[in-house]
Amino acid sequence: MTEQIQVVGAAILDSLEHPARLLVARRTAPEQFAGLWEFPGGKVEAGEECEAALHRELREELGVRVRLGPELRAEAPGGWRLNERASMRVWHAEVIEGRAHPLEDHDELRWVALADLQAVLDLPWIPADFPIVQALLDSLSPQVAHARTP
Incomplete structure (x- = not known):
């Protein structure tokens, strides 16, 4: 059995605390994902903790x-199923140092307004990421509604 x-x-x-925008990244490779949007991140290396891997990937990318x-929250403890061989855990995050630039694996980054749910959902997402996007928007809806209130 494959690990x-x-x-x-x-x-x-x-x-x-008061999210209004989400940073999304457009893939350049592999070919089947080029031009599609995703959450930045990557693979966890052997012996690496998930959170440490995420910090490393965001510095590199x-x-x-x-x-x-x-x-x-995902349905399974290993995270959101991407395919038969991979699953992804996703964390909310906020930039505390630096300005995001597409250094690896992406050709464009874009901040999208969470108040315009349809614009977020209409982006051409990697298919496996789309349910995660929907769950994220559902989880943020009370906070986003609060941020819109004058």
Whole structure:
């Protein structure tokens, strides 16, 4: 039996306390995912803790340090199923140092307004990430509604 690949991702928000925008990243490779949007992150290396892997990946891919918030709950303890061989755990995060730039694996980063749910959902997401996007938006809806209230 093939060992499961653990992937980690970050739902990077402009603020963990009062989120109004989400940072999304457009893939350049592999070919079947090029041009599709995703949560930045990557594979956990052997012997590496998931949170440490996420911090490493965000430094390598975006050039930023983040503060991690809560993990987005998935149905399985290993996270959201990406395919038969891989699953992804996703954390809320906020940039605390640096300005995000597409350094590896991406050609564009974009801040999207959480108040415009349809605009977020209409992005061409990697198919396996789409249920995670929906769960994220559901988890943030009370906070986003509060942020819109004058």
